[in-house]
Amino acid sequence: MLQAALKAGTADRRSVFEVFTRRLPEGRRYGVVAGTGRVLDAVENFRFDADVIGFLRDRRVVDEETLQWLSSYRFSGDIWGYPEGEVYFPGSPILRVEGSFAECVLLETVILSILNHDSAIAAAASRMASAAGERPLIEMGARRTHELAAVAASRAAYVGGFATTSDLAAGFRYDIPTVGTSAHAFTLLHDNERDAFQAQVDSLGPGTTLLVDTYDVTEAVRTAVEVAGPELGAVRIDSGDLLLVAHRVRQQLDELGATKTKIVVTSDLDEYAIASLAAAPVDAYGVGTQLVTGSGHPTCSMVYKLVARAHSADPKAPLEPVAKKSLGAKSSVGGRKWAARRPDEHGVAETEVIGTGAVPVELADHQLLVELVKGGEVVAREPLDTVRDRHAAARERLPLSATQLSKGEAVIPTEYV
Amino acid sequence: MLQAALKAGTADRRSVFEVFTRRLPEGRRYGVVAGTGRVLDAVENFRFDADVIGFLRDRRVVDEETLQWLSSYRFSGDIWGYPEGEVYFPGSPILRVEGSFAECVLLETVILSILNHDSAIAAAASRMASAAGERPLIEMGARRTHELAAVAASRAAYVGGFATTSDLAAGFRYDIPTVGTSAHAFTLLHDNERDAFQAQVDSLGPGTTLLVDTYDVTEAVRTAVEVAGPELGAVRIDSGDLLLVAHRVRQQLDELGATKTKIVVTSDLDEYAIASLAAAPVDAYGVGTQLVTGSGHPTCSMVYKLVARAHSADPKAPLEPVAKKSLGAKSSVGGRKWAARRPDEHGVAETEVIGTGAVPVELADHQLLVELVKGGEVVAREPLDTVRDRHAAARERLPLSATQLSKGEAVIPTEYV
Known part of the structure; x- marks a missing residue:
């Protein structure tokens, strides 16, 4: 993909990728975002050293122009996401990665590997912690x-x-x-x-x-x-x-x-x-x-999808929403998204609201995405105890039925606006 | 355990640990030994460097005598096992680790992690390969x-x-x-x-x-x-x-x-x-x-159990079989074991035979364990294609019903002699 896009002149198109899951594992009432801290380390350290470049050259995996590009690779874009420990629901834009197509597309596997694994374990741990009191x-x-x-x-x-x-x-x-x-x-x-x-x-x-x-x-x-x-x-x-x-x-x-x-x-x-x-x-x-x-659920089915892109690298070029159009469960919603969790009058989570465009005023204080990486620099490292406390607090704000072990649908609905 | 055994003077007792599984995952007809090559690398590289020793000291995990022992750790014992790619059944002694209690007990987690993970994936892969023809x-x-x-x-x-x-x-x-x-x-x-x-x-x-x-x-x-x-x-x-x-x-x-x-x-x-x-x-x-x-079965339930030990480090001291005696599914069979797969007249696997003591003459040519590590040195590295071919050949020798996808018991019984 990278080699073809470099040759076609489309590799530097400004792009927005989002990580989300279409559904929770069967019977689960909420998901738990975990691994974000490890993602930040991985993005910061993502490089192609001489041994790896040599391997790609010997195996003729990509051409010389692409090898040159890879050997100076360093992610220079922006990442926003749900803070680690937060809960999530179907469609929640757990992570949003912005930059050139080329620099973003390379991160797909490592980001998904970490989030899919760690979030699956954290979700099981959270249920066990509820049960253990x-x-x-x-x-x-x-x-x-x-x-x-x-x-x-x-x-x-x-x-x-x-x-x-x-x-x-x-x-x-x-x-x-x-x-x-x-x-x-x-x-x-x-x-x-x-x-x-x-x-x-x-x-x-x-x-x-x-x-x-x-x-x-x-x-x-x-x-x-x-x-x-x-x-x-x-x-x-x-x-x-x-x-x-x-x-x-x-x-x-x-x-x-x-x-x-x-x-x-x-x-x-x-x-x-x-x-x-x-x-x-x-x-x-x-x-x-x-x-x-x-x-019973060793992975989370999170995907990493291109949701918007411009026609050039120009930061002022307008972003166009894009989405796979196929029928059935695998279609997705285009556009660069925000997310907010609307509480009821008692402060209990009521709806996961996901939208494109301007955030409604009444949801401004309930937004979920925070800045994690800015211009390639990690800006949101935090101690693991902070993350652990955040998860306990987020779970506390869910409807009580979230922590019952009986199977059911997501404990709050997802609404697109 | 290490610190207490060092203090009690029992750490150097000659010991035999075996890796086996009490059962196959529900419905599966055979298991696949995978990860052995990675185990050999891990055993060879198992060391406690200055950073790790410093961590153990700062956290007061173990005492100074134990830290000294750990800082010069290097496995010097022997390992025999089923060659990688071979199939296995309940009770099969997939790996046998011999040396002092102290040097063997330290390897439990890394050996089980590798074998439990890799064998689970290989078992799924093997079924998919049968289905794909x-x-x-x-x-x-x-x-x-x-x-x-x-x-x-x-x-x-x-x-x-x-x-x-x-x-x-x-x-x-x-x-x-x-x-x-x-x-x-x-x-x-x-x-x-x-x-x-x-x-x-x-x-x-x-x-x-x-x-x-x-x-x-x-x-x-x-x-x-x-x-x-x-x-x-x-x-x-x-x-x-x-x-x-x-x-x-x-x-x-x-x-x-x-x-x-x-x-x-x-x-x-x-x-x-x-x-x-x-x-x-x-x-x-x-x-x-x-x-x-x-x-559906992300791990294999393999365990690493002490099955025999002497009263001293003396290689001539007799090995005594030991085993947990608790009732129910968690008891195990003591003694240092051999294993052989008895074929029928057509060369099709008929029984997994596991025993202690002398190997019956008629099974001598059908033994399964091979030497992998001798005196701490790896003696059985092999190319991955050899392993892959071995698995295909081993699966070929199983009764045909092994490669049907319907659920059932282990395709051949395990017999203890």
């Missing part, structure tokens, strides 16, 4: 997804409301609080369970979390309290009927005087399993597979 | 998964039988054949469809593939042949009822004399959609979302 969620899914997707998944989970991660690489890279756990292998390494518990407590103190389901849970809990004393931090249960076992273990711990020892449960949890444990004496949830695979 | 499959899913998971997904798709990828980074990194496509944005950039087609043909020649569903397909096909002539390489259809549209486009192309122009279809294809187009005049399939998300 005040109880903390621990991200433990690294082993069930690609090794670097795992690090991004930890970040997205934190945005969605998780408290901590067991992925130290995510702590290193994004400063997310990390926590650890011991595996069955640690117990099996030792001559017996008591030796294993003793080794862990000797090294980490009685405040550690002991895994109590390698052999017999009741015996393990007794041994754990004997070894660590009633100051034992927590026990972890990773198998069996968690509801039943948690009640029994709580009772046993209380009888042993370990009334402050907490119970952490893990074992293929998802938002429904978490909700079903709401009445159980559980203090924290560790979630792995279902989190990092988006709890 | 002789027609080539193009990997086009980068935008629907994490940006680096995408590169690994291209590699796994190639192992599973895909012919090419649109992910240039995968071509660069793994030397997979790359192909390109134009998007609707390219058509919309130009003043009309004819200008867009002309620009593409001028730059890439008539052998290019033109996207014909931006406006009206019939008109686009007519324009495409007018612009490129009957030597037009292919047209791509990305929306609508592909079965119907492919028939109409084929007829139109033939009437226009473009009898050799091929038809490429894309649009949320999965193995079932591919199979349903078997009788349609389609020449190639482009597959995205459903491939990179494992077609």
